[in-house]
Amino acid sequence: MAEKKPAVAFIGTGIMGAPIAGHIMDAGYPLTIFTRTRNERAEALIERGAVWADTPADAAREADIVFTMLGYPTDVEEVYLSSDGLLAAAKRGATLIDLTTSSPELARDIAEAAEVSGLYAFDCPVTGGERGAIDGTLTLIVGATERDIEPIRSLLETFGKHIFCFGGPGAGQTAKLSNQVALAGCLTGMADALSLAQQSGLDLARVRELIVSGTGRSGVMETLAPAALDGDYRPGFKVTHFLKDLGLALQLAEDREIVLPGAETAFGLYDVLDTIGGGEMGTQALTLMYQEEADAVAAGLDWSQYTMSEDSEGCGCGHDHEHAHEHGEGCCHGHDGSHDHEHGEGCCHGHDGSHDHEHEHGESCCHTHGEGHTHEHGEGCCHKHEGAEA
Known part of the structure; x- marks a missing residue:
């Protein structure tokens, strides 16, 4: 007689949560689900046999194992720690596993509670x-020991190809944020490389093929560059969620009193992309920041939103950015007038008129500048400069 599998609850059946929940069902685990909006993904799981619950607490009440995959740390805190949350509702002895990229400190608080x-x-x-x-084939980054997860390893392996254990609560989140910092460098590297090749008149597909054959290769260049070259900006991972991850990484770095210039630059670029309407796009949409304005507009971006955000307090995109527009801000396209970019900000495209644009401390200015640019301290200025340069 087959051993009865433990009951599983899954909270958050979104872009990634739904297929993960599907793999758990395929392995024969009885599944109860809840997601904020009972959408097509949820309905598809219900049609396959999942049970719908009206609240996270209802989903968890009879479950032996509860997974959550949510959007932001505030969502995690509410779902776990509110008076009617998972910790109040779950039965004694249950295991609760948060798949969200969230705050290491919050992960420790939840584990202790x-x-x-x-x-x-x-x-x-x-x-x-x-x-x-x-x-x-996901990689799982665990804030626990190998011994801790042994009872549920087979369940984790239903959707994970690689499992890395980092020993204790919050350590999985810290390791994931380190991964996101590395990802930030790969994404900006992809966008920079494709822009340089494009402005030099090269075959972009051929250049990508070259890069993935050598030491410049990355998962981003292998999997996301083809979508960008095809003009496909649908999200496998949303810009707004990547901004959240980078913000968490930068906050952790600040707490550790270290500087992450690459992550700061990427945060600035993605913050601008979010401001001009790219928040729901995939992270490969960073390449739009290097394109002609008409191409960006055709993809759904609105550069006037950036101008509006500059004229008001904050970034104008609705996020509470603690690192907004400092030390690595990105300003990429179509700005007029007199801008001063300091401390490594990137300014990539389409500056018109007579700028007295002073780039300091290594800033890069990449495309189509008008007259009167002064570059200091080794700045790079890559394309189509006209008039007097000093």
């Missing part, structure tokens, strides 16, 4: 994007 309630909770953010979730 769970222990007091007779529960076991650990952080387990994932990487691999929508494709990895669909294929069941």
Whole structure:
């Protein structure tokens, strides 16, 4: 007689959560689901046999194992720690696993509160994007030990190809944020490389093929560059969520009193992309920041939003950015008038008129500048400069 599998609850059946939940069902685990909006993804799981719950607490009440995959740390805190949250509702002895990329400190708080309630909770953010979730090949980054996860390893392996354990609560989140910092460099490297090749009149597909054959290769160049070259900006991982991850990484770096200039530059660029309407696009949409304004507009971006945000307090995109527009801000396209970019900001495209644009401390200015540019301290200025330069 086959051993009865533990009951599983899954909270958050979005772009990645739904296929992960599907793999769990395929392996024979009874599944109860909740997601904020009962959408097509949720309905598809219900049609396959999942049970719908009206609240996260209802989903978790009879579950042996509870997964969450949510958007932001505030969502995680509410779902776990509110008076009607998971820690209050889950049955004694249950295991709670958060797949969200969230705050290391919050992960530690949840683990401690769970222990007091007779529960076991650990952080387990994932990487691999929508494709990895669909294929069941995600990498799991665990804030626990190998011994801790042994009882549920077979369940984790239903959707994860690689499992890395980092020993204790919050450590999985810290390791995931390190991964996102590396990803930021790959994304900006992809966008820079394709822009340089394009402005030099090269065959972009051929250049990409060259890069992935050598030491410049990356998962981003292999999987996201083809979509960017095809003008496909649908999200496997949304810009707004990547901004959240980078913000968490930069906050952690600030707490550790270290500087991450590459991550800061990427944060600035993606912050601008979010401001001009790219928040729901995939991260490969960074390449739009280097294109002609008409191409960006055709893809759904609105550069006037950036101008409006400059004229008001904050970035204008609705996010509470603690690192907004400092030390690595990105300003990429179509700005007129007199801008002063300092401390490594990138300014990539389409400046018109007679700028007295002074780039300091290594800033790069990449495309189509008018007259009167002064570059200082080794700045790079890459394309189509006219008039007097000093």
